[in-house]
Amino acid sequence: MADTQIVVDKVLQKDVNKVFSTAVENAELIDIDEGLLLATTTGNLNIRATHDFTRQNGEEVIRQSTRSAVQTLFNSLWQLPVEQVEGTYVVTLPEIKMWLPREKPIPKKRAVTKWQEYAKSKGILNKKKSRMVWDEAAKEYKPRWGYKRANDGTQDWLIEVPANADPMEDQFAKRQTAKKERVAKNELQRLRNIARSQKRKVPGVGLTPTEQPSKDTLSKALVVARKSTASLGKFTEKLPKEKPSKFTGKKRKFEPSIGDLKNERERQLKILDVNAKKVPTINVTKATNRALRESEEQRSRERPSRKTPKKQKGKGASAGRKGGGNKKNRVKRNK
């Protein structure tokens, strides 16, 4: 019985070796790029000898060589790490070895917006918000934004008039205008970010609407109103007691390039005088302030008037600090 078994095994083995082997001859001539599922046969093949490409023979030769190449490719593909994804066995392909050209150029880095810069400097991270939010009124989960959202202010059929508000004011219209202002502000910020990324000049905003305008805002508003004519305020008459405003919209003052020759000459000659003098000119106020400050500092250093000792760093700290609760070692202060 055992003998027959051995014979059967041998026969089967032979057959297996013949037909069902995954071995490929000349496997070294085949270059495999698993990432591309590519098998390249470098080197000679039998085909090159056939000048007469008879259809049947040629086809068969191509098929055989392709089969060997594909077998080599599969041999290496089956060696790759396998994972199971949703019931099927999936293999992770390695990086592509061959360099293939891109279809579009490499994208340029996008400019950082003002908020992104700020968030980066402060370390603010973008926390993902959940889509559904609990709506107390409806007692169910509703989307945070969009159709049938939770806490929808637009669907309110009743708005309570707050205590400090004008009873005749239209609260619904107020909400609408507030929304419009928010949208406009957002659009403005967006355009400003784009202009900054393109390094274009951004015109000054001038004056944006605020809830409680301050005194500065009022004076600014006066100036802006004055200027907002077709001729940029050149022909607007001054009010009886109007003073020239500090708010000119300019951040730096430049002298006119031509005009005041006397002033210019004086200034240029002054430069020469200053350089020529060997003794430096003294700014009296600065000097007196500095002297006063120094005397004050010295006084404070001499007088140990502080009840709680000033925080000293380094050697001072370890010397001054006392051991915890060991009253034996405590040095008594001279009374």
Place this chain on the structure above:
Amino acid sequence: KPKTQRGRRALEKKEPKIIENTKHALFLKGGNTSQTVSQVLKELHTLKKPCATIFSKKNMTRPFEDQSAVEFFSSKADCSLFMFGSHSKKRPNNIVIGRLFDGQVLDMVEFGVDKFVSMQEIRAQKTPVGIKPCLVVSGEFFDENDDNKRLKNLFIDFFRGENVNKICLSGLEHVISIHAVNGKIYIRNYRVLLKKSGSRIPRVELESMGPSLDLSMRRTRLASDDLFKRALKKPVEAKPKKKKNISRDDLGNKLGRIHMKTQDFDKLQARKLKGLKRSAPKKNKENTEAKKQKIDSTS
């Protein structure tokens, strides 16, 4: 300026990206086409589906003379590969395979179809549409000179299929074989049959299916070396970042490496253990003595 989310997404898809989309192919017909050429275009289009679009109308253009038409169509259809088929007395059964970079033609190669056997003529079961094919390129021809190497690159780019990181092993059914000898190129399509073998890896048997093309090279218009180099450039962000200071020993344990400054052991801050405190013993005696005296004086 997109007004809808859908429009915005469509624009974003066409933008240049660090990791790019799969290259789509555009199949065009010229002023006059023969039946072979139309069939070639149609069948290769089905092979490349869904990453392909075919234009049904004829276009009176000649790619080798004026590339603007091809560039325009490709930019509209967002395709960076194209195949243009035409037929004339001078160039019968002509197909032009090409690719674009940044909206401009990069490489273009013209072939004449000497023999074409359609999918329908070969009575065999076909593979499903849209699977990623395995590519086999053989022949010394492709290593002869730089132009032929570029041609090999073009073929691989064209027939590549979708860009994937992972693939299901049972889904490897289609093989495209490109063989070049004596200046002629033979493209064959096979279906893979996996047979049992002695080991875990199956034995591969191929069955001829899809279209088979015999091509002979005609004209070429290949990009200059520096333009090609520019197209090959890879973005820095796409390079995988090396993880430093992490290694694995032979047992499979993960080891890490920490770099520290030199430590002065005298000045290390350890826990306070009063017994180990180095305090001067004389001083203690003095204090205790002083206290004792005081107590004596008061008592």
